[in-house]
Amino acid sequence: MRGPIRLGALYRALLRISLLDQIQYRVSGAIWMIGAILEPLVFLVVWGTVAENQGGSVAGYEAGDFAAYYISMLVVNHLTFSWIMHTFQYRVQYGDLAYELLRPVHPIHNDVCANLAYKTIMLVILVPAVALLVIGFDPRFHWVAWSLATFLPALALAFATRFLIEWSLALASFWTTRILALNQLYFMFLMFLSGRIAPMDVFPGWLQSLAMALPFYWIIAFPVDLLLGRAAPAEAVRGLMVLSVWALVAALLLRMVWARASRRFTAVGA
Amino acid sequence: MRFLRLLGVFTRIGIQSDLAYRANFVFQMLESTMNLVSALAVVALVFSQTDSLAGWRAEELGALVGVYFLVLGVLNLVVAPSLQRFMEQVQDGTLDFVLTKPADAQLLVSLSQVRIWKIVDVLFGLAVLLVALARLSAEVGAGEAAAFGLALVTGASIVYSLWLFLSTLAFWFIRVENILMIFWNLYWAARWPVGIYPGWLRWTLTLIVPVAFAVTVPAQAIAGRLGEATLVGSVALALGTLAFSRWFWNRGLRRYSGASA
Numbered sequence: 001m002r003g004p005i006r007l008g009a010l011y012r013a014l015l016r017i018s019l020l021d022q023i024q025y026r027v028s029g030a031i032w033m034i035g036a037i038l039e040p041l042v043f044l045v046v047w048g049t050v051a052e053n054q055g056g057s058v059a060g061y062e063a064g065d066f067a068a069y070y071i072s073m074l075v076v077n078h079l080t081f082s083w084i085m086h087t088f089q090y091r092v093q094y095g096d097l098a099y100e101l102l103r104p105v106h107p108i109h110n111d112v113c114a115n116l117a118y119k120t121i122m123l124v125i126l127v128p129a130v131a132l133l134v135i136g137f138d139p140r141f142h143w144v145a146w147s148l149a150t151f152l153p154a155l156a157l158a159f160a161t162r163f164l165i166e167w168s169l170a171l172a173s174f175w176t177t178r179i180l181a182l183n184q185l186y187f188m189f190l191m192f193l194s195g196r197i198a199p200m201d202v203f204p205g206w207l208q209s210l211a212m213a214l215p216f217y218w219i220i221a222f223p224v225d226l227l228l229g230r231a232a233p234a235e236a237v238r239g240l241m242v243l244s245v246w247a248l249v250a251a252l253l254l255r256m257v258w259a260r261a262s263r264r265f266t267a268v269g270a
Numbered sequence: 271m272r273f274l275r276l277l278g279v280f281t282r283i284g285i286q287s288d289l290a291y292r293a294n295f296v297f298q299m300l301e302s303t304m305n306l307v308s309a310l311a312v313v314a315l316v317f318s319q320t321d322s323l324a325g326w327r328a329e330e331l332g333a334l335v336g337v338y339f340l341v342l343g344v345l346n347l348v349v350a351p352s353l354q355r356f357m358e359q360v361q362d363g364t365l366d367f368v369l370t371k372p373a374d375a376q377l378l379v380s381l382s383q384v385r386i387w388k389i390v391d392v393l394f395g396l397a398v399l400l401v402a403l404a405r406l407s408a409e410v411g412a413g414e415a416a417a418f419g420l421a422l423v424t425g426a427s428i429v430y431s432l433w434l435f436l437s438t439l440a441f442w443f444i445r446v447e448n449i450l451m452i453f454w455n456l457y458w459a460a461r462w463p464v465g466i467y468p469g470w471l472r473w474t475l476t477l478i479v480p481v482a483f484a485v486t487v488p489a490q491a492i493a494g495r496l497g498e499a500t501l502v503g504s505v506a507l508a509l510g511t512l513a514f515s516r517w518f519w520n521r522g523l524r525r526y527s528g529a530s531a
Binding site: 028046047136178180192 | 307
């Protein structure tokens with residue numbers, strides 16, 4: 001029992017530090033939120049306009065359904081995102097990682113806490129933004145109790161999977177300084193296959209299959225579908241299992257890559 | 271004249287220094303291709319479901335995407351890197367060396383950095399624009415073409431003035447990069463005609479961060495849907511913002527006290 005207790009104490013301490021740290025940079029944090037809110041808002045408007053032009057609905061979605069979809073998307077995408085792929089290369093290049101490696105715990109724990117702290121503080125912006133979008137766009141939610149009950153575990157799994165995948169990909173910084181092209185490739189796949197550009201039903205069949213064969217659909221669009229009550233019970237259960245498998249795969253990937261990456265690291269000045 | 275000579279010199283320096291990093295060209299091509307393919311794929315997806323988006327047909331929206339990349343390319347080619355460098359110079363005091371040079375300081379800080387590989391976005395934008403124009407050739411006459419050219423120049427002037435204004439804030443505040451982040455977020459929203467947005471966002475993109483003039487308005491000119499009033503208005507706004515940002519720049523410059531002061 002000592003392991004979990006120590007990890008709990010570690011997280012409490014790291015979260016406290018992270019919160020204080022993030023409060024200092026609240027303005028730049030808030031500015032980041034503009035992009036996070038603008039993206040679903042723009043696609044909400046675009047698809048709402050298309051629905052209007054098509055006499056009310058596109059692929060079974062009416063304007064109110066798009067509103068519900070993108071408001072849920074805003075919440076899920078915000079709660080599962082990480083900025084690690086944008087920043088990791090600087091930690092390696094400037095040698096900041098050297099200090100983190102000196103600590104007796106894996107550096108990922110600190111990143112998880114920083115991420116959670118940022119999201120906690122930014123609730124101050126997220127909650128009013130969601131409220132304004134609900135007032136402005138008249139979303140049509142069909143809450144389904146059992147589906148909502150599966151949302152939280154799905155969201156937690158989706159966060160873990162996305163975080164582990166992005167952390168593993170960020171480790172490419174150990175091998176190359178040209179990380180941007182790789183990042184962009186990932187972000188392109190993520191945009192198209194995770195439902196951020198449009199709900200899966202709008203895409204042609206082969207793209208839907210591709211999105212579901214890869215982790216992309218599961219880490220963002222799946223929790224959104226659960227929130228909206230769009231998945232049948234059997235699909236929800238299957239989805240949770242698929243997501244668990246991806247979480248496991250991502251954890252193994254991280255373990256493997258990290259073992260090789262940390263051996264390669266030579267700090268500046270060392 | 272002096273402007274062109276300075277631009278020529280800085281472009282030559284830019285080419286010389288960027289040629290040392292030729293691999294960057296390959297990566298810039300990769301990046302720009304992914305950006306362009308994504309943008310066009312989204313447009314294709316939208317038009318797989320409809321024939322018109324708030325009155326815009328596929329070719330017209332294609333022209334808008336072309337203008338978006340063209341303006342983005344020009345911004346990243348010279349305006350953004352130069353003014354970013356300027357803000358660093360204010361912070362570390364090396365602006366002194368710029369101010370002692372015998373040319374207009376605003377001109378120098380606006381042109382000093384030319385990131386030549388960013389020309390890829392400009393060329394991609396032009397290519398998309400030309401394809402869209404070829405498809406619309408029956409409808410685009412000399413009048414539309416002239417209005418487009420004028421709208422593009424005025425739009426670019428307005429965006430430049432905004433950048434100069436925001437960068438000039440660096441004389442008072444240290445961390446202006448955050449404000450530029452807001453610009454990039456809103457510029458991303460200009461990938462769609464601003465007419466589709468709800469009023470508050472449309473007005474933000476038209477008056478507060480006027481990227482609409484750089485993207486939507488020129489594209490409207492091509493689509494033959496640009497009223498004379500809008501065109502005259504945007505010319506007036508361009509002249510106004512150029513004059514204002516110049517005045518503001520001079521005020522900021524008077525405040526600058528140098529590195530050793």
